[in-house]
Amino acid sequence: MKKWLYVLAPVCMLAVFMFFYLSSRADAKAKEIAHQQQVDKDKADADEKKHIAEMKAREDAEKREADRAAADAKTAKDKQDKYDADMVRIKEDADKANALAETFSKQVSELTIEIDSLNKQKDTLTREGFEEAKKVELAEVGRRNAELEIQRLVQMISDRADQSMMAKMPPAPPAKES
Numbered sequence: 001m002k003k004w005l006y007v008l009a010p011v012c013m014l015a016v017f018m019f020f021y022l023s024s025r026a027d028a029k030a031k032e033i034a035h036q037q038q039v040d041k042d043k044a045d046a047d048e049k050k051h052i053a054e055m056k057a058r059e060d061a062e063k064r065e066a067d068r069a070a071a072d073a074k075t076a077k078d079k080q081d082k083y084d085a086d087m088v089r090i091k092e093d094a095d096k097a098n099a100l101a102e103t104f105s106k107q108v109s110e111l112t113i114e115i116d117s118l119n120k121q122k123d124t125l126t127r128e129g130f131e132e133a134k135k136v137e138l139a140e141v142g143r144r145n146a147e148l149e150i151q152r153l154v155q156m157i158s159d160r161a162d163q164s165m166m167a168k169m170p171p172a173p174p175a176k177e178s
Helices: 002-163
Strands: none
8 A cells, every 4th residue: 555655645746736837827828928918018119119219310310410401501601602792802902903003004104204204304404414515615625725826826926036136135235344
């Protein structure tokens, strides 16, 4: 009889185990199903949150891109406006400079004409001065030549007079002795 105890005790324990196992297996299946549903629900929530976050990120990226494009367009427009204003200012400055250059060019041509006429007058006056100085020098040379001629004639006359007997003084009377 003792032999049956060796088999009976494990069979009883197997029956008790099977009772608890089957009841806990149903609970475990229910828990597993609940856990799977919770995981699916969490995954669906996470997917939805991810989808919402992606949409927000996409919207934010599109908004930032639109803002950047607007800022770039504004910057480009400001640069173009500044460039146009600078070009207008440069054109006005160039026109003023051209007008001023034209005025100065006219003044230069007038002053050049005036300088030419003054140079001609100066040349004429210098030539007249030289002509007058030449006449004076010629008159002085003529006067000197005339003086020399007069001196020569006087010398000739005095030499002839010295040589002529009439011009000689008679000898002095002898001195009286007293």
